[in-house]
């Protein structure tokens with residue numbers, strides 16, 4: 006039996022006292038992060054929020070392996086935030102959709118949840134995907150199952166309610182979400198408990214053909230924001246994607262009954278880790294912005310392009326080399342080697358290894 010098959014399935018059982026401390030920590034870290042952001046210069050503030058949203062968009066999409074380009078996501082987020090960015094520059098339309106869903110859900114966090122809002126998010130997330138019915142509940146006859154393993158040897162981890170039950174289950178979920186809002190008729194005042202339950206409740210219904218994980222994470226962040234009265238400064242997807250196996254395992258285990266203590270303990274940890282990650286992101290963004298400011302008069306346009314890319318793109322963890330430099334700047338090998346040597350000489354890059362394995366890293370300190 007799965008959770009939704011029990012008569013009292015929406016009466017989640019948990020021990021409130023277990024979550025008092027984590028809720029306190031959540032509010033305290035939220036205060037700390039909000040304070041840090043307030044103290045930033047405008048450009049550092051914008052860069053920090055932009056980095057957070059880009060990470061969220063990339064990571065939430067990558068959980069299912071839909072890798073989308075970082076540059077496209079960055080431009081799409083900027084467009085949605087109202088920056089003067091050319092929409093034509095975005096090649097992969099999927100990034101426009103996920104950016105729209107993430108930015109608007111944060112902007113309108115206070116609005117009560119409703120069907121239209123969920124359908125709009127779903128349509129946005131499914132932009133560019135023609136094989137899914139976007140913006141409607143699933144209606145297929147075959148069971149909605151979470152499976153893993155090779156074809157013919159699949160393991161079923163969970164089966165969601167049949168499609169015919171989805172409209173009524175979702176009506177009840179939406180009502181529950183709005184009534185448990187701290188300002189609602191039957192509030193759940195603990196942010197971690199309400200957001201964790203909201204995510205679990207939604208994933209248990211699994212109302213869409215696809216995209217349920219992505220929409221469910223947006224719902225959890227909406228809940229957290231409502232408790233803070235401002236858009237929450239964290240990316241759940243970034244933290245979850247660091248260990249997806251545990252996330253799936255926790256969801257699988259909690260589906261077997263009505264006691265949700267272990268799920269909420271896991272979820273609380275994810276939230277606090279995500280807040281700490283945001284704090285580190287801000288520190289790193291400040292370092293980056295100041296670094297770029299200090300070196301901009303020491304480098305030419307090509308070198309600046311490469312340094313920007315190194316600071317933005319996590320795939321440069323392996324360092325820069327002459328070949329990558331050539332491909333980014335469309336220049337000759339000789340120029341690439343000379344430019345890199347110049348950056349080392351100016352203490353902007355550090356050189357490691359030698360010969361074919363020479364790599365260059367940014368010297369941020």
Ligand SMILES: Nc1ncnc2c1ncn2[C@@H]1O[C@H](COP(=O)(O)OP(=O)(O)OP(=O)(O)O)[C@@H](O)[C@H]1O
Nearest residue numbers: 068069151162163208215216217218219253256257
């Ligand atoms: N045992 C489970 N029970 C309920 N929900 C689960 C379970 N395991 C995983 N999930 C949820 O289902 C999501 C996958 O569903 P679906 O493919 O519709 O969503 P998605 O957004 O396309 O995927 P992803 O989150 O991987 O990007 C997971 O991300 C997770 O949120």
